[in-house]
Amino acid sequence: MPRPDRQERAERILDAAARLFAHYGYDKTTVDEIAREAGVSKGAIYLHWPGKEALAEALLYREVRCVIEDFLQRLETDPEGGTIGSIYRHGLQATFANPLVRAVLSSDNRVLGDYLHRLGPDFYRMRFEAARALIERMQAAGLIRRDLSPEVVTYLLTMLGLGLSTAGGLLPAEVRPPPGEVAEALADVVQRALAPEGGGDREAGKRLVRAYVAEVTQRYEELRGLRRDVDDGQPSDSG
Numbered sequence: 136m137p138r139p140d141r142q143e144r145a146e147r148i149l150d151a152a153a154r155l156f157a158h159y160g161y162d163k164t165t166v167d168e169i170a171r172e173a174g175v176s177k178g179a180i181y182l183h184w185p186g187k188e189a190l191a192e193a194l195l196y197r198e199v200r201c202v203i204e205d206f207l208q209r210l211e212t213d214p215e216g217g218t219i220g221s222i223y224r225h226g227l228q229a230t231f232a233n234p235l236v237r238a239v240l241s242s243d244n245r246v247l248g249d250y251l252h253r254l255g256p257d258f259y260r261m262r263f264e265a266a267r268a269l270i271e272r273m274q275a276a277g278l279i280r281r282d283l284s285p286e287v288v289t290y291l292l293t294m295l296g297l298g299l300s301t302a303g304g305l306l307p308a309e310v311r312p313p314p315g316e317v318a319e320a321l322a323d324v325v326q327r328a329l330a331p332e333g334g335g336d337r338e339a340g341k342r343l344v345r346a347y348v349a350e351v352t353q354r355y356e357e358l359r360g361l362r363r364d365v366d367d368g369q370p371s372d373s374g
Contacts, residue, residue, distance in 0.1 A: 145183050148173045149194045157234045161191060162248035191250050196355075198235045203348055205229040210341060217340030219279050220326025223292065227299070227318045237300060263289060269347050276343055278335035288329060295321055 151173035155164040166187050170177045184190040206229035210216040213225065231237050238246035239254075267289040273279045279288060299317060326334070 144173075144175060144179065145193075148175060148180055148183065148190070149197055152190055152194050153198070153235060156191070156194075156246055160245050160248050161187075161250045166190075188250060188253070191247070195235060195239065198233055200352075202229045202233050202236050203352070205232065207345065207348065210344060215337065217278075217337030217344075218326060218334045219273060219330050219340075220322040220334075221337075222340065222344060223325045224318050224322030227296065227321065228315070230296075231300070231314055231318075263293065265351060266293065269344075272343055272347065273340070276335070276339050277331060278340050278343070279329050280331050283329070292325070295325070 148169060152164070152169050155168060155172055164187075166180055167177055169187075169190070170180055173180075180190065184193060206225050209225035209229060210222065213221055215221045216225070235246065239251065244251055267285050270279060270285040270288050270292075274281050274285060274288075299321065302311075
């Protein structure tokens with residue numbers, strides 16, 4: 136376990152990077168500027184990460200964890216939670232409440248610039264495949280109509296999310312309705328279009344989402360561990 140003072144310093148550096156990336160963008164932010172914002176030396180940053188890209192990866196991982204926790208809390212406290220409409224609504228609300236995760240999902244080059252390009256198409260393909268796997272499980276559990284292919288459902292939901300984020304960046308503020316109202320309306324559309332008659336078993340939906348999130352999180356943790364082993368020149372568990 137990391138020492139408390141070391142962990143506190145790492146969090147302070149990540150907080151500083153989050154503020155600067157959101158305000159100036161990844162490309163225009165230097166490690167020196169992050170160090171000044173965090174009140175540490177440049178060398179202190181390199182004690183935690185080998186460079187800005189690794190720091191950005193750690194920051195996004197932290198922010199994704201925060202979004203997931205926010206999403207699960209919203210879902211659990213919602214009496215209607217567990218339906219496809221509620222899952223979509225709470226996912227949108229949790230995601231768009233976090234500027235960095237929102238920038239990744241909406242391909243916002245202003246915020247993440249070159250780092251976003253380095254993720255490449257494989258990152259978005261993996262996102263699509265992960266979403267499709269969840270859709271397939273929801274169809275098997277009777278939470279989504281089975282007369283549509285999981286690929287079509289995943290693509291439609293992806294289009295809605297991207298359209299929401301894109302419109303927010305293109306349309307002037309005075310014509311944009313409050314994000315909460317938009318999320319509610321989209322959730323209603325999704326529920327009416329994709330849910331089977333009766334809406335499905337809400338508690339089964341909650342259990343399915345909890346299990347899926349835990350499974351994906353574990354897989355990602357294992358992947359990060361393998362990558363750290365390779366970066367450190369150490370043998371991985373895979374031999």
